[in-house]
Every structure is written in C-alpha cells, then in structure tokens.
Amino acid sequence: MIRFEHVNKTYPDGTVAVADFSLEVPSHQVAVLLGSSGCGKTTLMRMVNRMVEPTSGDVWIDDDRVSDLDPVKLRRRIGYVMQSGGLLPHRSTIDNVATVPLLGGSTRRAAHARARELLELVGLPESVARRYPSQLSGGQRQRVGVARALAADPNILLMDEPFGAVDPVVRNELQAWLLQIQDELAKTILFVTHDVDEAFLLGQEVLVLRTGAEVAQQGTPAEILLEPADDFVHHFIGGSRRHLHTEVRDGRRLVVDADGRVAGVATDPTGPA
Amino acid sequence: MNLAWVSANWPRIWDLTVQHALIALVPVVLSLVIAVPIGWASHRSRLARRTLLPFSSILYAVPSLPLFVLLPVILGTRILDPVNVVVALTVYGVALLVRTAADAFDTVGLATRDDALAHGHSPGQVFWRVALPLAGPALLAGLRVVSASTLSLVSVGALIGVPSLGYFFTDGYRRAFPTEIWVGIIGTVVLAAVFDLVLVAIGRVLLPWVRATDRTRA
Numbered sequence: 001m002i003r004f005e006h007v008n009k010t011y012p013d014g015t016v017a018v019a020d021f022s023l024e025v026p027s028h029q030v031a032v033l034l035g036s037s038g039c040g041k042t043t044l045m046r047m048v049n050r051m052v053e054p055t056s057g058d059v060w061i062d063d064d065r066v067s068d069l070d071p072v073k074l075r076r077r078i079g080y081v082m083q084s085g086g087l088l089p090h091r092s093t094i095d096n097v098a099t100v101p102l103l104g105g106s107t108r109r110a111a112h113a114r115a116r117e118l119l120e121l122v123g124l125p126e127s128v129a130r131r132y133p134s135q136l137s138g139g140q141r142q143r144v145g146v147a148r149a150l151a152a153d154p155n156i157l158l159m160d161e162p163f164g165a166v167d168p169v170v171r172n173e174l175q176a177w178l179l180q181i182q183d184e185l186a187k188t189i190l191f192v193t194h195d196v197d198e199a200f201l202l203g204q205e206v207l208v209l210r211t212g213a214e215v216a217q218q219g220t221p222a223e224i225l226l227e228p229a230d231d232f233v234h235h236f237i238g239g240s241r242r243h244l245h246t247e248v249r250d251g252r253r254l255v256v257d258a259d260g261r262v263a264g265v266a267t268d269p270t271g272p273a
Numbered sequence: 274m275n276l277a278w279v280s281a282n283w284p285r286i287w288d289l290t291v292q293h294a295l296i297a298l299v300p301v302v303l304s305l306v307i308a309v310p311i312g313w314a315s316h317r318s319r320l321a322r323r324t325l326l327p328f329s330s331i332l333y334a335v336p337s338l339p340l341f342v343l344l345p346v347i348l349g350t351r352i353l354d355p356v357n358v359v360v361a362l363t364v365y366g367v368a369l370l371v372r373t374a375a376d377a378f379d380t381v382g383l384a385t386r387d388d389a390l391a392h393g394h395s396p397g398q399v400f401w402r403v404a405l406p407l408a409g410p411a412l413l414a415g416l417r418v419v420s421a422s423t424l425s426l427v428s429v430g431a432l433i434g435v436p437s438l439g440y441f442f443t444d445g446y447r448r449a450f451p452t453e454i455w456v457g458i459i460g461t462v463v464l465a466a467v468f469d470l471v472l473v474a475i476g477r478v479l480l481p482w483v484r485a486t487d488r489t490r491a
Contacts, residue, residue: 046391049391051387051390051391072393072394072395073393074393075390075391075392075393076392076393080391080392082384082388082391084384084388086384086385086387086388086391087388088385088388088389088403089385089407089482089486090403090406090407090409090480090482091482092482099392100392100393103392103393103394103398104393131485132482132485132486134486135485135486148392
C-alpha cells in the first residue's frame with residue numbers, strides 16, 4: 001500500500017510543484033499518474049522513496065511513514081524503474097540486476113543466482129548476462145531495468161515513464177509483458193506516464209493531473225473515458241478522437257471518430273449502425 | 274654511441290634506472306591518491322572548485338629546481354634526501370591531475386548518480402561503486418600524463434645530487450661524452466614507455482567495460 005496524505009512541495013524560490021495531494025494505492029494494484037511534463041507527477045513518485053522530501057504532509061508505505069525510515073534502507077525495499085533504464089554503464093547486465101541484493105548484503109553467488117532467475121522471468125536470454133547496457137537494445141535495457149527493480153523482491157514498484165524511450169512496437173510489447181508479469185507478481189505499482197493509451201491500458205486507477213499535481217479526475221479508465229470531469233480532461237484524453245461511431249465503407253463496418261478519421265474495424269457484424 | 278662504455282657500465286646504468294623508477298613511482302601513486310579527493314571536492318562544491326583548482330594551477334608554475342632546493346628548508350630534510358624530489362614531484366603530479374579529476378567526476382552523468390541513489394546506494398557507495406569507476410578512464414588518461422612528466426622531471430634531481438638517470442645528462446655534458454647523454458635519454462624514454470604500458474594494463478583489468486563497449490561502437 002502507498003498513501004499520500006496532503007503532501008505539498010514548494011521550492012525555496014516559491015515554485016509549487018505539488019499543491020495538496022492525497023491518494024491511497026491499495027496493495028497489489030496499479031495506479032497511474034497521468035499528466036504532461038512539469039505537472040509534478042515525477043515529484044510525487046520521488047517522494048515515495050525520499051528522493052524528494054515533501055514540504056508538508058506525509059507519505060506512507062504499508063504501515064511505515066517514509067520520513068521515519070532511513071532513506072538508503074527505504075530505497076532498497078522499493079523497486080524503481082526510470083525512463084532511461086538508468087542502468088550503471090560500467091556494470092554487466094547480471095551485475096546491474098544483482099545491484100540491490102548486493103547492497104543489501106547478499107553474497108555475490110546468491111545475488112547472481114537471483115539475477116539469473118530474474119533475467120529469465122523478464123524473458124532475456126542467458127547470453128545478455130555478460131553484456132554491458134550499451135550493448136543492449138532499448139527494449140532489452142528496459143527489461144533489465146524492471147528485472148533490477150524486482151531483484152530484492154520489493155512490495156512496491158515505482159515506474160517513471162519506463163517505456164517512454166522505446167519505439168511504439170517495442171512499447172506495446174513491453175506493456176503487454178508488464179501486465180502479464182503483474183498477474184503473477186501482484187506488486188503495488190505507482191506508474192507515471194504522459195501517454196493516455198498506456199495509462200488506460202495499465203492502470204486500474206488513473207489520476208489525470210494538471211499543473212501543481214492537482215487531480216483533475218481520478219477513476220477507472222472506463223469512468224474517465226465515459227465521463228470526463230471537465231474540458232481539460234476531455235482534451236487531455238483525446239477530445240473528439242474518443243467520440244467514436246461506426247460506418248459502413250466498401251462493405252466493411254469501420255469505427256470512425258468525430259472528425260471522420262478511421263480508428264479501427266468493428267468486429268461485431270450485428271452491432272448497431 | 275660507444276657500446277663498449279655501455280656494456281662496461283651496465284651495472285651502474287641498471288642501478289640508476291631502478292632508482293629513477295622508484296623515485297618516480299611514489300609521486301605517481303601519491304598524485305592519484307591526493308588528487309582524487311581534491312577533484313571530488315571540487316566537483317561537489319563550487320567554493321572548493323574556485324579555490325583549489327586555481328591554487329593547483331599556480332603550484333604547477335613553480336620552477337622545479339628552486340623547489341628542490343627550497344623543500345629541505347620547509348620539510349627539515351637533508352639537501353640530498355630523495356624525499357625532497359619525491360615531494361616536489363608529487364606537488365607537480367597533483368597540480369596536473371586535480372583539474373582532470375574534477376572534470377572526470379563532472380562527466381559522470383547526473384542521471385546515473387541519481388539512479389544509483391534511488392536504488393539504495395549510500396553516498397559513500399555512490400562514490401566508490403559508481404562515480405570513481407566511471408571517472409576511471411579520464412583519471413587514467415591524466416595519470417599517464419603525470420607518469421611521463423614525472424619520469425622526465427626526476428632527471429632534474431641529478432642537479433642537486435639525487436641519483437637517477439639524470440646523472441648521465443650532467444656527467445655526460447660535463448665530460449662532453451655524447452654516449453652517456455644518449456644512455457640517459459634512451460633510459461628515460463624506455464622507463465616512460467614501461468610505466469605507460471603498466472598503467473594501460475592496470476586500466477584494462479580495472480575498467481573492463483571500456484574496451485568491451487568501444488568494440489561495440491566501432
């Protein structure tokens with residue numbers, strides 16, 4: 001469980017990154033913070049592992065207030081995946097994955113055995129273990145990033161636009177894969193993205209944020225799609241692109257948006273016209 | 274080149290080569306040990322950068338011969354003590370290496386350091402396990418310069434009577450005997466090459482990712 005209680009982050013120059021934010025992410029759920037860059041979503045995420053200290057308010061993980069915990073130990077019990085993959089460029093794949101268990105005092109042998117298990121879990125072949133991050137593809141690097149975040153078997157995963165730097169094909173593949181391993185692992189995940197489709201695909205709960213991490217709307221993807229709270233949310237999630245109807249063109253029933261652009265094919269032949 | 278002189282004096286040549294190498298080795302190692310923390314401090318603090326870096330540049334501008342003569346007065350050592358030369362050369366080595374070290378730490382990406390912290394490295398572990406190894410290639414390049422410069426400066430010590438290959442320069446010059454001068458020059462160059470090879474070899478062992486990733490890019 002992750003809980004934010006009225007957190008505020010104001011920088012010394014008066015910039016308000018987070019005005020007043022509260023949220024509870026129940027255990028084993030995926031919550032997505034969705035917003036444009038600069039809305040404070042990454043700041044919120046970094047409060048969980050104390051990379052950013054709130055000016056006021058509290059963050060709790062499970063039954064601990066994070067400000068009561070030693071930051072170094074706290075970070076070792078939270079998995080963290082960054083956009084860049086953030087791997088250590090001078091360590092081989094297997095050493096990168098073994099980082100957190102080693103920092104936590106595991107022996108090298110045990111940490112490497114654990115790292116090999118995880119490489120298998122994230123679907124990477126044995127042959128990448130000895131390679132350095134710069135020798136991997138973008139998609140492989142992100143998988144290694146996830147493997148490393150899982151290595152110490154944390155309850156909580158923080159994912160900061162983890163698939164933002166890879167091409168759309170690989171991104172779709174990684175998203176599907178994440179859903180699949182989440183079925184098995186059931187971690188509590190806080191996921192940050194500016195990609196609406198990604199948010200709706202992955203999140204059980206989605207928060208649309210405006211500047212200052214103000215919650216414009218919070219709900220399931222279906223709730224937000226069906227009842228956008230206001231114009232901001234309506235436009236952010238795609239505006240007229242989300243108003244779909246079907247049309248028959250050249251004998252096929254197509255799904256078309258409000259501007260007449262084709263969005264897909266209707267596979268239900270008896271559906272209403 | 275009088276080869277008969279070389280073979281007749283081989284034990285003396287070997288002896289002075291070893292002394293030369295030992296007098297050079299200590300300052301090279303000490304320069305690294307001293308310059309790395311100063312470079313780290315300059316990287317971390319603006320105040321340290323504004324004071325320590327200019328100060329180290331000034332040190333390098335002090336001429337070597339007066340420094341050799343002055344150090345016994347400052348350190349209370351005997352004038353012929355090799356410690357004087359070792360201390361002087363360490364000063365030059367540190368002066369050369371501090372800026373390189375500060376720059377080397379600057380080039381370690383903030384994102385990498387941030388990532389290391391976020392995964393639970395303590396600040397000390399960030400230095401030892403992340404910043405220092407990643408600064409390694411630039412530090413090694415700087416150390417190779419220090420090594421070559423130190424080996425040639427050791428010769429100057431011969432002027433104040435500290436034994437090294439530099440003795441062959443002064444003695445050869447005094448006797449107008451070119452063979453002896455050539456022995457001094459070749460000996461110094463060979464030593465510099467050997468030191469350089471050893472440093473490169475140490476780099477290969479300690480910084481294995483540099484070669485592996487270079488091969489990928491090529």
